[in-house]
Amino acid sequence: GPKVLQIPSHQIIDMGQMVTLNCDPVSNHLYFYWYKQILGQQMEFLVNFYNGKVMEKSKLFKDQFSVERPDGSYFTLKIQPTALEDSAVYFCASSSDWGGDTGQLYFGEGSKLTVL
Amino acid sequence: SQWGEENLQALSIQEGEDVTMNCSYKTYTTVVQWYRQKSGKGPAQLILIRSNEREKRSGRLRATLDTSSQSSSLSITGTLATDTAVYFCATERRYNVLYFGSGTKLTVEP
Numbered sequence: 001g002p003k004v005l006q007i008p009s010h011q012i013i014d015m016g017q018m019v020t021l022n023c024d025p026v027s028n029h030l031y032f033y034w035y036k037q038i039l040g041q042q043m044e045f046l047v048n049f050y051n052g053k054v055m056e057k058s059k060l061f062k063d064q065f066s067v068e069r070p071d072g073s074y075f076t077l078k079i080q081p082t083a084l085e086d087s088a089v090y091f092c093a094s095s096s097d098w099g100g101d102t103g104q105l106y107f108g109e110g111s112k113l114t115v116l
Numbered sequence: 117s118q119w120g121e122e123n124l125q126a127l128s129i130q131e132g133e134d135v136t137m138n139c140s141y142k143t144y145t146t147v148v149q150w151y152r153q154k155s156g157k158g159p160a161q162l163i164l165i166r167s168n169e170r171e172k173r174s175g176r177l178r179a180t181l182d183t184s185s186q187s188s189s190l191s192i193t194g195t196l197a198t199d200t201a202v203y204f205c206a207t208e209r210r211y212n213v214l215y216f217g218s219g220t221k222l223t224v225e226p
Contacts, residue, residue, distance in 0.1 A: 035214075042219055048213065099211075104161050
């Protein structure tokens with residue numbers, strides 16, 4: 001089936017450093033998302049992105065967070081500076097539409113971020 | 117919170133048994149999606165059910181949605197060891213924003 005690739009799969013950094021999580025979405029998908037999952041808890045929506053713009057973001061999407069997809073390359077989530085509470089698994093997803101039967105989200109396998 | 121139950125639930129059954137997982141939600145929705153997340157993987161959509169469907173089947177899976185009680189269920193018949201995973205329900209908002217429940221950790225013993 002359609003694949004979303006995430007790089008890196010695991011990153012360990014010191015608090016205060018910058019981190020960029022990369023997502024290679026399903027080919028021809030135009031709608032992109034980031035979700036956060038703390039170990040043993042449910043997935044929580046961070047942000048979605050379409051046509052170069054953030055369409056919706058949650059309270060978890062702090063000012064230190066940013067997303068972009070320059071020139072059709074990776075869809076990235078940047079955190080600068082990182083904080084201890086940013087430790088989590090971040091899942092990228094993409095879809096071909098905003099919802100319904102044609103808007104199914106396809107998730108990557110996650111990028112585990114550990115902030116020390 | 118969107119959800120009535122906040123704690124991850126755990127079920128352990130034997131291969132071949134049937135199982136039903138439930139979730140309830142607080143805010144009105146017309147679409148509930150069920151996802152499966154295997155260890156170390158991202159979630160994968162299993163079934164999407166709308167408020168006008170009440171019941172939807174896909175292979176060994178059956179989902180129900182009762183908007184009057186704001187609850188949904190997912191049943192798996194003839195479980196396999198490979199069904200071991202965490203199962204989440206999610207409600208859908210505009211711009212495809214999903215609100216996930218806390219999930220049910222299902223272990224199917226071979």
